[in-house]
Amino acid sequence: MDEIKVLEYRNIRVLTTQQLAEAYEADAQIITNNFNRNKERYQEGKHFIALIGEEKADFINKNQNDFSSFWKAKAIYLWTEKGAFLHAKSLNTDKAWEVYDHLVDNYFEAKKPLTQLEILQQSVEVLNRHDREIKQIDTRMDKLEYDIPMYGSEADELSSHVKRKGVSVLGGKQSEAYRDTEIRAKVYRDIYDQIKREFGIYDDSGRPKSYKALKRKYIADAHELIDCYEAPTYLVELIEAANAQMHLGVA
Template sequence: MQQLQEINYQDARVLTTKQLSAAFDTTDKTVTRNFQRNNERYEIGKHYFALTGEDLKQFKATRQDDATLKFVSTLYLWTEHGAWLHAKSLNNDRAWEAYRMLIDNYYSIAKRHSVLRGPDNMGHALSEQVIYQIESRLDALEEQIKQVTLPAREQKRLRNAVGERVYQLTRKEPGARPALFRALHRSIRERYDVESYRDVKRHQLLDALNFVANWGGEAIETRSKANSG
């Protein structure tokens, strides 16, 4: 990884999109696209800063030698938390290794400097560092929990709910059951972007059960594909 030019904003060590994409060996477009796809996970001030107007003008004034900023109308600056989410979006060995190097050689240096400012500030700096580390670990734990899929017992619960709903909808049309089983499983896969109902995330279980309970059968799968042709 090339030596990164240090950028600090609002007492936080940050990276531009170009710096972040270079560190992760990807493109600016990929970083931007991943952010747009998952922007509900990003919190301004925590994961990133978005500079426009006078804030951007002042920032550019401090970096007049950076030609890449000349035509930028909105500048994104990524914190350690934001870099973690980008590494998670890329989710490959190279990205995670780059993230670890950023933590060791870029982001954490700013924290160490804050601790070494002097005895008057040391207690405060240490407290901030501990809080920041705890928050980072909690964020990481929260993201890990969100990726946990259904255990066997809850898979069975969802599978039984599918069966109950299909039987409710086909009391008068039992011949349509195979088509409805396929249709409902397809709807679950599409709704949660998974290959199987087994891959539904555990935190999505209640939503999935509610979805199944209210699934309409899509007009009994268009009258069982027009009575099978």
């Protein structure tokens, strides 16, 4: 088939009815008749573009050497790749299907060389996309990083914080309550138990796990909980009773 003059409308490659007829070796009126008989199958903007009024005038002026005779036409129909397919289907000849395949490979799919500006714009788009993807990966990694148990050093710091709070609650290291290993152990255990309850540190069967299983994303909250810890009434009474004995002994 002869080389077809490339036509574009709003950056979409199209063919006129006459071009399509010549390519398919059919009469232009047959193309028009097939369209009129099957209008319900054709969607404007998808299969064809109908130019009228100023749009028609602009198109003719832009392509005046080839389409000056179109001034008398009420409308100019431009056919897209999908419109060319429907016409090939209506004609259903070997020639039409052969030409349609050729049009797809060598006309509709043919790409114009990119300008330097277009190359630059595409490069910027690729870099921006990569930047977004990297940020998404970093975000996922951060979430994963903070959704794992504490590191050893973080667990040690939490344990030290519990001990410091326990010493304070017991009345200091010189207090009788602190020297009483049973009371001291109960205070530490109660602090750890509150941490486990607050942050759900339990196994699948509902049994409490080691405080070291605390997820990293909760570390700051756990330290705040320790700072705000208050011993329950029964422990307060044990501590006060033990420390009262110390004062009595001094007296």
